Amino acid sequence: MKEASRTLLAVEDLKISFPVGGDMLGRHRQYVHAVDGVSFTLDAGETLGIVGESGCGKSTLGNLIIRLLKETHGRIVFEGREITALTPKEFKPYRRDMQMVFQDPFSSLNPRKRARDIIAEPYRVQTKLSRREIRANVEHMMELVGLDSSYLNRYPHEFSGGQRQRIGIARALALNPKLIICDEPVSALDVSIQAQILNLLKDLQQDLGLTYIFIAHGLPTVQYISDRIAVMYMGKIVELTSNTDLFAHTLHPYTEGLLSAIPVSDPSLRESHTGPILEGDLPSPLHLPAGCRFCSRCKYAQPICSRQEPQMREVLPGHFVSCHFPLETAEKTDASC
Amino acid sequence: MKDVLLRVDNLSVQFKTLDGVLTAIEGNSFTVRRGEVFCLVGESGCGKSLTSLAIMGLIEKPGIVKADDIMLDGRNICWLRESEMRKIRGKELSMIFQEPLTSLNPLFTIGNQMDEVFRLHQKAGKARAREKSIEMLRFVGIADPESIYMRYPSALSGGMRQRVMIAMALSCRPKLLIADEPTTALDVTIQKQILKLMKDLQRELDTAIILITHDLSVVAEMADRVAVMYAGRIIEQADVAALFQKPLHPYTEGLINSTIKLGDTRERLPTIAGTVPPLSAMPKGCRFHPRCRYATEICRAAEPPIACCEGGRTVRCFRYVDGEAREGGTKG
Numbered sequence: 001m002k003e004a005s006r007t008l009l010a011v012e013d014l015k016i017s018f019p020v021g022g023d024m025l026g027r028h029r030q031y032v033h034a035v036d037g038v039s040f041t042l043d044a045g046e047t048l049g050i051v052g053e054s055g056c057g058k059s060t061l062g063n064l065i066i067r068l069l070k071e072t073h074g075r076i077v078f079e080g081r082e083i084t085a086l087t088p089k090e091f092k093p094y095r096r097d098m099q100m101v102f103q104d105p106f107s108s109l110n111p112r113k114r115a116r117d118i119i120a121e122p123y124r125v126q127t128k129l130s131r132r133e134i135r136a137n138v139e140h141m142m143e144l145v146g147l148d149s150s151y152l153n154r155y156p157h158e159f160s161g162g163q164r165q166r167i168g169i170a171r172a173l174a175l176n177p178k179l180i181i182c183d184e185p186v187s188a189l190d191v192s193i194q195a196q197i198l199n200l201l202k203d204l205q206q207d208l209g210l211t212y213i214f215i216a217h218g219l220p221t222v223q224y225i226s227d228r229i230a231v232m233y234m235g236k237i238v239e240l241t242s243n244t245d246l247f248a249h250t251l252h253p254y255t256e257g258l259l260s261a262i263p264v265s266d267p268s269l270r271e272s273h274t275g276p277i278l279e280g281d282l283p284s285p286l287h288l289p290a291g292c293r294f295c296s297r298c299k300y301a302q303p304i305c306s307r308q309e310p311q312m313r314e315v316l317p318g319h320f321v322s323c324h325f326p327l328e329t330a331e332k333t334d335a336s337c
Numbered sequence: 338m339k340d341v342l343l344r345v346d347n348l349s350v351q352f353k354t355l356d357g358v359l360t361a362i363e364g365n366s367f368t369v370r371r372g373e374v375f376c377l378v379g380e381s382g383c384g385k386s387l388t389s390l391a392i393m394g395l396i397e398k399p400g401i402v403k404a405d406d407i408m409l410d411g412r413n414i415c416w417l418r419e420s421e422m423r424k425i426r427g428k429e430l431s432m433i434f435q436e437p438l439t440s441l442n443p444l445f446t447i448g449n450q451m452d453e454v455f456r457l458h459q460k461a462g463k464a465r466a467r468e469k470s471i472e473m474l475r476f477v478g479i480a481d482p483e484s485i486y487m488r489y490p491s492a493l494s495g496g497m498r499q500r501v502m503i504a505m506a507l508s509c510r511p512k513l514l515i516a517d518e519p520t521t522a523l524d525v526t527i528q529k530q531i532l533k534l535m536k537d538l539q540r541e542l543d544t545a546i547i548l549i550t551h552d553l554s555v556v557a558e559m560a561d562r563v564a565v566m567y568a569g570r571i572i573e574q575a576d577v578a579a580l581f582q583k584p585l586h587p588y589t590e591g592l593i594n595s596t597i598k599l600g601d602t603r604e605r606l607p608t609i610a611g612t613v614p615p616l617s618a619m620p621k622g623c624r625f626h627p628r629c630r631y632a633t634e635i636c637r638a639a640e641p642p643i644a645c646c647e648g649g650r651t652v653r654c655f656r657y658v659d660g661e662a663r664e665g666g667t668k669g
Contacts, residue, residue, distance in 0.1 A: 192609035195597075195609075217525065263555055278526040281494045
């Protein structure tokens with residue numbers, strides 16, 4: 001399916017922190033490190049899933065890549081060009097190569113614009129096409145995402161949630177981008193509609209050779225659509241590997257907890273499905289535990305885990321994990337705990 | 338039928354609007370047995386939340402509730418006055434909601450809100466209520482109940498708030514707990530904790546639960562019996578195992594098939610074509626027929642009656658009117 005792999009996007013040690021509180025002079029100001037040292041590469045035509053619980057920084061990461069937020073540290077290289085070093089003006093031509101599909105199709109479409117104007121906007125901003133050409137393009141986009149062109153003059157409130165998400169996808173695809181960041185594109189939709197949108201995204205990827213970053217909190221959905229998956233916890237990627245490996249050879253205790261938290265898909269599996277339940281809540285992002293961020297909830301934690309932060313390392317080929325005692329390897333060396 | 342706790346007979350809810358009377362749910366009947374988990378499942382707008390609000394007597398004008406009977410433990414609660422309903426709510430019948438932040442009052446401490454239940458229903462004094470509240474907080478697995486008792490809702494995490502809601506709802510050991518999407522706003526790992534807590538408490542207190550959800554995997558995890566709703570109608574009722582093994586109604590079948598399972602290798606997901614019709618434009622005949630791949634002439638002309646199938650299952654579909662599928666298999 002994939003042609004010779006070609007790196008489209010490389011993210012190196014990306015960080016962003018937001019100031020919180022403090023007085024007028026900036027005293028007692030604290031920082032939330034929403035994304036704290038994330039690195040990965042993405043090949044053209046690939047789908048990278050980013051999964052994690054709320055507040056783990058997955059959406060912030062998406063916004064950073066697409067330059068809706070400015071990083072405090074790190075580099076983003078897109079097609080060999082370091083886009084983090086560009087001024088907004090220099091970056092403008094790159095915008096057409098990266099687009100975003102948002103979670104909530106109710107708030108991401110301007111309620112005062114017709115469907116035709118919403119989809120036409122990228123053309124007006126980025127191209128010098130004539131009105132007629134824009135109209136033809138918009139109609140083509142509507143058709144591409146499976147909407148009848150008789151809907152062109154409707155306003156967003158006249159569409160259902162699934163149809164709105166299709167408009168959002170059409171808008172993202174308008175300028176023929178290379179990379180699409182999907183931020184929870186199906187979370188707000190009903191099950192039967194979710195399947196329609198996921199099928200559409202898959203079809204479009206095949207037809208147009210798109211590269212996706214698919215951000216979501218539901219592992220089954222992410223696993224269904226992704227080639228590789230990055231699991232995030234409190235601003236860091238804790239495990240990054242291929243879709244199948246993540247389930248077959250789970251290395252990070254947090255991934256293990258996430259997997260066992262997924263409800264069974266069939267009532268007959270209820271008894272056999274008794275994985276470890278992840279106890280406790282997410283720690284406050286203002287007071288992260290010292291050492292490994294996960295150690296406060298980790299049942300395998302050792303003294304070193306609360307002292308030293310584990311570094312991301314390649315434990316198996318193509319399988320990255322940041323843990324002092326990755327599960328499969330830990331069992332061999334230290335079975336007693 | 339002595340173990341029936343709640344029997345709802347022919348329940349309808351209508352709303353008077355400028356466009357005329359809209360029927361949101363129509364002619365639904367079901368029973369909940371003592372100590373079981375009964376799941377109401379369906380997509381948004383199918384009327385599952387309205388059903389629960391109708392049972393709780395919480396539907397106000399312009400809503401109109403019609404029912405032959407709503408029997409709770411042998412007592413008809415359908416026509417009770419508000420003052421009498423108040424005595425039942427929170428005591429015999431209680432409810433937890435989807436978003437715990439909006440259902441807790443932000444201006445009062447957790448303790449203050451929890452005490453109210455005991456002071457109202459059990460006429461407990463201040464000290465006694467405090468004691469009982471802390472005991473309930475500990476009961477739902479809160480490690481440090483004394484300090485949580487003093488806090489305001491905004492200081493708690495989502496999972497913690499939902500635990501408080503559950504503690505509050507179970508304070509008077511109700512016979513029936515209605516949980517309306519209790520874990521939808523929570524993260525998966527917290528969802529797992531809350532679902533397990535509900536199951537444990539249900540076993541311990543022998544409380545019946547009506548669990549309302551759109552998530553079939555929550556149904557698979559929790560339910561004893563299930564009712565599937567579509568466009569205001571219960572279209573299928575069955576034991577959970579039977580439902581997942583062999584869904585009878587084409588809509589149930591579509592829902593189960595389009596749900597992604599972990600390790601799913603299907604190239605494409607089967608979908609249900611089209612969308613749910615709006616209340617103001619319900620199709621004639623079977624409400625599902627425009628989206629149904631088995632639809633025939635009769636489905637377009639008349640609404641199907643409730644057909645009874647083996648194992649006490651009921652389904653509202655013409656394919657099963659004679660007790661069996663009339664044509665074609667359910668699936669390969």
